[in-house]
Amino acid sequence: MAEIDFLSEFNARTKRDYRQRVIEHDKAACAKVAKEWGTDYWDGDRRYGYGGMRYDGRWLPLAKKLAAHYGLRPGMRVLDIGCGKGFLLYELTQAVPGLQVAGLDVSRYALANAKEEIRPFLTHGNCTTLPWPDGHFDLALSILVFHNLYIFDLKKALAEIERAARQKYLCVESYRNEYEKANLLAWQLTCEMFFTPEEWRWLFAEFGYTGDHGFIFFE
Numbered sequence: 001m002a003e004i005d006f007l008s009e010f011n012a013r014t015k016r017d018y019r020q021r022v023i024e025h026d027k028a029a030c031a032k033v034a035k036e037w038g039t040d041y042w043d044g045d046r047r048y049g050y051g052g053m054r055y056d057g058r059w060l061p062l063a064k065k066l067a068a069h070y071g072l073r074p075g076m077r078v079l080d081i082g083c084g085k086g087f088l089l090y091e092l093t094q095a096v097p098g099l100q101v102a103g104l105d106v107s108r109y110a111l112a113n114a115k116e117e118i119r120p121f122l123t124h125g126n127c128t129t130l131p132w133p134d135g136h137f138d139l140a141l142s143i144l145v146f147h148n149l150y151i152f153d154l155k156k157a158l159a160e161i162e163r164a165a166r167q168k169y170l171c172v173e174s175y176r177n178e179y180e181k182a183n184l185l186a187w188q189l190t191c192e193m194f195f196t197p198e199e200w201r202w203l204f205a206e207f208g209y210t211g212d213h214g215f216i217f218f219e
Contacts, residue, residue, distance in 0.1 A: 001204060002212045003197075006065055007143065007171050010058070011216045018186040018218065021047060034189035037107035041189075042085070049189060055087050055115055063091035066141070067099075070167050074098025076138040079165060081127045081157075082145030084110045086118035093117070102137070104130065128156040130164045140165035144216065147172040148190045151203075158209040168211025174200060176217060183218035 021027055025047045033048045034041045041049035072078065075098055080089050083103030093099050103122040105111055111122045125131060127142065127149070140161050146154055161168050173188065174197050175181040184194065195203070197215055204213060 001201075001210055003201075004069070004169065004212050004214050006062060006069075006169070006214055007216055010062060016183075016187055016218070018183045021189075022186050031189045038109045042107070042110055042113070053085055053087075055085070055090070057091075059088045059091045060094060063088060063095040066139075066169070067092065067095045070139050070169070072096045072099060072139065075100065077102070077136060079104065079130075079132070079137045079140040081130070081140060081142040081161065081170075082106075083122060084114075086111075086114040086122055088141075088143070089121070090115045090118045102132070128153050128160065130160045132164050134163050135166060137165040139167045139169070140211075141168075142170040144171055144173065146170055147174075147193050147195075150192050154193065154203065155207045158204070158207045161211065162209060165211075168209070169213070170211065171214040171216060172200060174215040174217060180217050180219060187218055 021030065030047045042053050045051065066072070074096060077100045078092055080101070080103045083089055083105050084107070086103050089101045089103050093101055101118065101121050103118065104125050104127065105122065106126055108124055111119070111124055114122055123131060127145065142161065146157060149157060161170070173184060173191055174195060175184050176196065181194070200213070200215070
């Protein structure tokens, strides 16, 4: 199990006013709306989530990094758990033509509004029960999803990703100091678990996860 930083450069590009979500709006009410995973979360006002998630090609460099690191080749199978609108999966098919991709997400809205080329390969469901056989995928990804689970569901989700894929990578939100913790608490809308990297690593080992992992921090 290795810690790999694929995402910090992309996370750093996003400008955030951490206190705005706490001061300007009813944060609890906004979080309740966000957890419906519907129109407001993906394409509504920024207070509820992304503030409009539209394809712009920004994830192609990440897709190329993942493809190079995990040795992805045409014909190999890749799963994105919590795929949203499927933008990363689309970029993976551009980075590796002939790659077989699949995505899973709890949001019916995201799947209905996913990238048209990827939509046929997306499935509605929950990461605690993956509808694929053992060892079906050469690589399974889950980026900025598993911190939205409760800890008992994290155990199930980690067991499922272990079961379904040969190589695994997941990235979660975390904090290294009180400043990052305060920023995370202020900004997040859907997070259920707030752990330091040391705690996350302990949980991964405790629950038998052998894949790679990474963190993003709200500096």
